[in-house]
Amino acid sequence: MTDTDPNSGPVPAPEAVSPPEAVVNDATAPAGGVLPGLVEEPSGPQTFRTDAAAKDGLNKCARCGSTDVALNPATGKLRCAFCRFEWDTVTMNEAFGLDQGIGELRGVVMGSGSADIVPSTDVVVTFKCGACGAEVVIDTDHSTQARCHWCRNVLSMNQQIPNGAVPDMVLPFRIPKAEAVKKIAEFVGKRKFYAHPRFKAEFNPENVMGIYLPYMVVDVNAHARFEGQGEHQTRSYTVKVGDRHERRYDADLYAVTREFDLHVNDLTVESSSEKLSRTSSATNNIINSIMPFDVENAVAYDSNYLSGYTSERRDTNLDQLSPLVHAQTGDIARHQAIPSLAFYDRGVRWDRERVDVIGQRWVSAYLPVWLYSYHQDKGGGRSQLHYVAVNARTGETMGSVPINQARLITASAVAQVFGTILAILIFLVG
C-alpha cells in the first residue's frame, strides 16, 4: 500500500494489465456490506456520572429562593420568575470535554443518563415536597417537574433513575413560540391548494407544542477500509446503430483502496421507539428531517429548562440503537472517502468494506422541537398522524400536509390531457 496525496489523481496507468488483488470475497464481509462491530473492547461499558451535582426536589433561585424558574429563550439562560435573576449552566462540552479525545476512545463510554432502562423502574415518581411535606407525583413520561398542589412550589427531578426520564444533557429552546407559529403557518400556507378541506378548516398553528424529544448523541472512533474498482472516463463519442446515433464511452478501470481513521462527532439518533418507527400511521420521517441540532451547545441536565414544555421519555437502550449508529458510521465513512475519489468520474464500486468501531461515547439528550400534529381520520378504521415540525434551535421546518385526493387526481387528469396533446404535437413535428 502506498501513501499518496488525496487531492491528486492516480499515477498514470502502468502498461501491465493486472487484476486487482483486493477484491477477493471474504466470507465475513459480503460484497458491498459493512462489517460493524467492536474490536478489542475493554471489559464492559465505562460510565461517567453526569448527575453528581444534581438535586431532586426544590431547586431554588440563588438570589430570592423562589422555585419558579424557567428558560428565557432570548438569552438561553435560566430566569427566576420572581426576581428576574438569570444564570447560566455549564455546557456539557466544557464540563466533560465531549468534543475532545475522540481518537482516544476505546470500547463503550457512556454518560450515566444513558444507562440501560430497568423495566421495573416506576414511570410515575412520588416526591415529598421539601417546603410543606406534601406528596407530589411526577409523570416522567411527559415531564420531570410538578407543582406542589398545597404550597405551589415547583419540584424538580434531576437525579437519574433507570427509566430514561432524566438524560445527561439538554439543549434549551432558542426559537420562541411566536416564530415557530409563523414558520408553520408559512409552510402550510404554501401547500393549501391541494390540502384536505377538513385540514384547512381545522388548521390552527397556535396549537403547536414545545416538546423535548429524546436522542442519543454519539462520538465514534472508527477505522475504515474500502476495496473495489473505479472507472475514469477517457473518451465520449457517438456511434451509428441502424438509423440511430448512440453515445459510447471509453474508460480506464482501476483497483482502488482507501483506508483511514474516522472520528465522528455528535452523531445524533432518536431514542424514542415511537419516533424511530416508520409506519404509515405517523409521519415520523418529518421529525427526523429537521436534524441536525447544535448539540455542542447542550448543557448539563436541569429540569428547569423543561418548565413550560413537555418531554418524551427515552425508551430504548444502547444495544437497540447500536446497529443503527454503526450503519450510519459506515455511511459517514463512505462519504468521507468521496473527496479522494474525484479522479473516478464514472464512479467507484466498493466490493469489500470494513468499518471497525474502536471506541464510542454515548450521551443521552433532550433536544427541542416545536411540533404541530394533526390526526387525519381516513375512514374504515385507518388514520394518519401528520406532523409539521420546527427545529427549535435552527428554525428548520418540515411537514406533512394531508392531501385532497379528489382535487389532485382531477388536476393530474387535466395535466395528462395537456401532456397527451403536447406529445402528439411533438411526434407530428419531430
Place this chain on the structure above:
Amino acid sequence: MLEITTEALVAAAQVMASEGDDDARSIGLVFLLAGPIFYWVIYMRYRNSDKRHHHELETEAKIHDLQQTDEFVQARKGLTSSSMKGANYKDVRGTVR
C-alpha cells in the same frame, strides 16, 4: 392550477434532458406520463415522505491517516452507460425504515 401543471411538465422534460436523451420523441413519451408525474410532484411537495436527516453529510467527521492505492487494471471501450455499473460509493444504508 394550470401554471403548476405547466411547471410540472417543464420539470419532467428537464429531468429527461438531464438523463442525456436529446431525442425529441423520447420527450414526447415523457409528456404521455404527464398525469402520474404531476401527481407525484405535488404529492411529494405536500407529504414530504422522502425527507430525512442526511446523517452521512450533516454529521461532523474527520478522517486521519488516509492511505490510498490506485492501480490500473484495464481499458474499457464502447461502454453504453455514462456511469460505472454497480457504483456504490455514495450508498446510504443507515436510514431508519
